[in-house]
Amino acid sequence: MLERVAQPPTRELAEITTRTDTRDYLAHATKQARSYDDYEVIVDIDAHVSESRFWAEICTYIENDVLKQMAEGMMQGAKSGNALLNSASGISFQAVSGRIPHQQNNLEEVEPGAGHGFAQNMRRSMDAMGIDYQVVFPSGMLLLGMHPMHDVELHVSNAFNRWIIERIIPDEPRLLCLLYLPFHSPDLCVQLVEKYAHIPGVIGFSVSCVRNNPVYHPSYMKLYRAVEATGKPLVFHTAYNWTDPSFAQLNRFGAMHALSFSHYNLIHLTNWLFNGLPDRFPKLKVVWIEGGLAWIPYLMQRLDHEILMRPSEAPGLKRLPSEYIREMYFTSQPLERSNIRMLQATMETINAETQLLFASDWPHWDFDPPSAITTLPFLSDTAKRNILGLNAAKLFNLPVKRVRPRAEDVLASRGNLVS
Amino acid sequence: MTEVSAGRVDAFADPGRKVIEVGGIEIGIFQFKGAFTAFENICPHLGGPVCQGLMLPRTVDDVTQDNVNLARSFSKTHHNVICPWHGMEFDISTGEHVTTKTLRLRKVPVRVEDGEVFVTVPDRKHQHVHAWFTGERQRPPRERGTSDRT
Numbered sequence: 001m002l003e004r005v006a007q008p009p010t011r012e013l014a015e016i017t018t019r020t021d022t023r024d025y026l027a028h029a030t031k032q033a034r035s036y037d038d039y040e041v042i043v044d045i046d047a048h049v050s051e052s053r054f055w056a057e058i059c060t061y062i063e064n065d066v067l068k069q070m071a072e073g074m075m076q077g078a079k080s081g082n083a084l085l086n087s088a089s090g091i092s093f094q095a096v097s098g099r100i101p102h103q104q105n106n107l108e109e110v111e112p113g114a115g116h117g118f119a120q121n122m123r124r125s126m127d128a129m130g131i132d133y134q135v136v137f138p139s140g141m142l143l144l145g146m147h148p149m150h151d152v153e154l155h156v157s158n159a160f161n162r163w164i165i166e167r168i169i170p171d172e173p174r175l176l177c178l179l180y181l182p183f184h185s186p187d188l189c190v191q192l193v194e195k196y197a198h199i200p201g202v203i204g205f206s207v208s209c210v211r212n213n214p215v216y217h218p219s220y221m222k223l224y225r226a227v228e229a230t231g232k233p234l235v236f237h238t239a240y241n242w243t244d245p246s247f248a249q250l251n252r253f254g255a256m257h258a259l260s261f262s263h264y265n266l267i268h269l270t271n272w273l274f275n276g277l278p279d280r281f282p283k284l285k286v287v288w289i290e291g292g293l294a295w296i297p298y299l300m301q302r303l304d305h306e307i308l309m310r311p312s313e314a315p316g317l318k319r320l321p322s323e324y325i326r327e328m329y330f331t332s333q334p335l336e337r338s339n340i341r342m343l344q345a346t347m348e349t350i351n352a353e354t355q356l357l358f359a360s361d362w363p364h365w366d367f368d369p370p371s372a373i374t375t376l377p378f379l380s381d382t383a384k385r386n387i388l389g390l391n392a393a394k395l396f397n398l399p400v401k402r403v404r405p406r407a408e409d410v411l412a413s414r415g416n417l418v419s
Numbered sequence: 420m421t422e423v424s425a426g427r428v429d430a431f432a433d434p435g436r437k438v439i440e441v442g443g444i445e446i447g448i449f450q451f452k453g454a455f456t457a458f459e460n461i462c463p464h465l466g467g468p469v470c471q472g473l474m475l476p477r478t479v480d481d482v483t484q485d486n487v488n489l490a491r492s493f494s495k496t497h498h499n500v501i502c503p504w505h506g507m508e509f510d511i512s513t514g515e516h517v518t519t520k521t522l523r524l525r526k527v528p529v530r531v532e533d534g535e536v537f538v539t540v541p542d543r544k545h546q547h548v549h550a551w552f553t554g555e556r557q558r559p560p561r562e563r564g565t566s567d568r569t
């Protein structure tokens with residue numbers, strides 16, 4: 001029965017733009033967070049800074065005088081930019097030409113005196129999505145593995161690491177770092193592992209996958225041993241590369257993006273297995289970040305099939321590749337949810353209940369809020385709690401302690417609370 | 420169910436929209452070529468605020484009689500709202516995703532009387548803000564072509 005009553009109070013909601021406050025942008029995620037408000041801990045293993053926004057500031061941490069001057073000379077006083085980087089602007093169509101504002105830019109107001117602007121941005125995203133801890137990766141810098149000037153990766157990654165550890169984490173200790181390793185320079189990677197292993201906030205070490213450095217090369221063995229000795233995980237973070245000749249055949253960003261992310265994981269994980277690295281470093285915990293999940297069962301089946309017929313090419317393997325893969329860790333985003341039965345089979349295949357780690361990828365265009373996991377009808381309550389935080393807490397030795405605000409309080413702070 | 424005013428017709432651009440919240444229920448009201456439609460402001464993908472996104476004409480392929488795709492162009496007959504969370508595009512006349520009819524916005528009754536737009540607010544304590552798309556339903560056979568001319 002339709003009721004005509006006096007006009008109840010209505011509120012107009014504005015179009016979402018690059019200036020929208022993150023907490024308003026993600027208000028629906030906060031409403032969703034009410035359904036997992038009692039979860040012990042929520043850990044997001046992969047969020048990002050669009051480092052070009054803070055590039056002049058990050059470049060002040062470059063320790064090499066020549067590269068530092070080059071960056072300053074290229075920036076000419078500008079605060080944002082991509083001096084020294086090989087992430088060609090114009091080849092990134094990530095925001096679908098302005099259709100996805102949070103990918104395009106972040107021009108929201110921050111509060112003076114409330115810490116670094118980026119720390120505030122990320123605190124808002126964690127509060128809005130109901131996340132306790134969040135690991136921050138760079139964005140364009142993930143292509144540094146393809147930079148022809150190897151010294152740029154070395155010095156720029158070091159500058160980024162210092163910026164996160166010295167400037168950002170002190171302003172928001174819920175942010176964490178998987179130290180970027182300049183994989184072009186294996187000896188320096190070892191030094192960095194030894195230097196940073198005990199620094200608070202550094203929970204492991206990361207390699208950007210977009211590169212042609214084979215992971216089995218003898219020069220990396222000291223590095224794997226050093227990481228293994230710390231007890232902290234080694235993570236491989238994939239990305240895209242539209243300049244690769246194979247991918248340059250693809251004439252749409254989405255087509256390239258769909259294939260390129262999994263491609264680099266496929267290459268490095270295959271090399272990792274065929275060269276018997278799991279048994280050479282049995283205590284080294286390995287995590288594969290981004291690229292979704294659908295590629296993993298594909299690789300398990302392909303490699304098992306080949307290895308059975310060609311064992312002489314992989315004598316270091318004592319079991320089937322799929323068995324090793326089931327003991328590795330993967331992050332969840334971007335979760336392919338378009339066929340729920342295939343997703344269920346995938347999650348069962350990779351032992352998601354113990355091996356899968358939630359990742360949001362915020363603020364990138366294909367981010368997942370935690371509800372991408374909580375709304376899966378086939379997961380048990382235990383599996384959801386594990387994937388959203390308990391698996392990561394165990395792997396990275398994080399406290400199982402709630403530090404996020406209650407969803408209702410976040411909603412109330414923005415005037416979005418409705419009883 | 421409660422019917423509320425969403426404002427005067429002349430307050431809406433064409434194409435245009437207004438997104439309102441009434442008692443915790445968020446509704447987007449759209450005008451395109453003089454016709455009004457309304458949908459809940461919840462994206463079926465992952466629950467994003469779909470009606471608050473950018474609006475653009477639908478992008479179509481310009482395929483010639485010889486099946487050559489010369490370029491893409493903007494439709495003159497279809498207009499989309501684009502979810503700001505991940506970019507899914509929905510036709511504001513039907514609420515359907517432009518690629519699959521299995522994915523659609525929840526319709527809200529809307530009517531115009533004496534130059535004023537009224538919407539019927541669903542009677543719920545909480546708006547369901549979660550994803551509901553699971554890909555379980557069979558995708559309907561695709562209509563031939565997506566161009567305005569087909």
Ligand code: FES
Pocket residue numbers: 462463464465466467468469502503504505506507
């Ligand atoms: S929630 Fe709308 S596109 Fe994902």
